[in-house]
C-alpha cells in the first residue's frame with residue numbers, strides 16, 4: 001500500500017494540482033493522508049476542497065480550516081492571516097463548510113497518528129524543536145506521528161537518551177525508533193525552497209519518500225493579487241518563507 005502525505009495546501013490550486021500530477025506519474029497511491037489547512041492564504045479554497053474530496057483520502061482539521069468557518073477565533077492570527085481568513089470564509093459554499101465542520105482533530109491509520117499541529121495540541125502547537133517534540137512523544141500511542149502547521153519539513157526521532165531533530169531526507173527508512181514527521185507544505189513552503197513539498201509512504205518498502213515539486217507560482221500569485229489578498233502573502237511564495 002502507498003499513501004501520499006500532504007499538509008498545508010492552503011488554497012493553492014496550482015501547487016495542489018502539480019502534486020497530484022506528480023503522484024500519478026509515480027504510479028499513484030491508494031489514499032491521501034491530509035494533515036489540515038486545506039484553506040487559508042491562497043486564492044482557491046473551494047476548488048481545493050472539491051479536488052481533495054474527489055480523491056480517496058482522510059483529513060484532519062487545521063487552524064485555518066476551523067477559523068474559516070468561525071470555529072476558532074481569528075484574534076490570535078497575525079493581521080495578514082486574519083485578512084485571508086475573512087476572505088476565505090466568504091468564498092466557501094455550504095458543502096465546503098459542512099466538510100470542514102466534520103474534520104476530526106486526530107486520526108489514526110496503521111502505525112501513524114495524524115494531526116495538524118501536534119498530538120498534544122492538534123490545532124495550535126508548532127513542533128519545531130527537539131524540546132517540544134520530546135514532550136509530544138508522550139501524547140500519542142502509535143509508533144509514528146505525522147504533523148504539519150510549521151510548513152517546514154523535519155523529522156524528530158525519539159532515542160533512548162533524548163530526542164533529535166533531523167532534516168527530512170529524500171528517503172526516510174522507518175525503523176524501531178518512534179518518529180514525528182513533518183512533510184512540509186504543499187501550498188506555502190517556509191523553508192526557503194518555494195517548491196511544493198509532500199511525501200509518499202510505501203508500506204511494503206517501509207519507507208517515506210519526500211518530494212519537492214515545481215509549480216506555476218506566478219499563476220497562484222496572479223490569482224491572489226486579483227482577489228485582493230495581502231501583498232505579503234503573494235510575495236512570500238516566490239522564495240518560500
Ligand code: ZN
Pocket residue numbers: 008010037062064149150151
Ligand atoms: Zn498552515
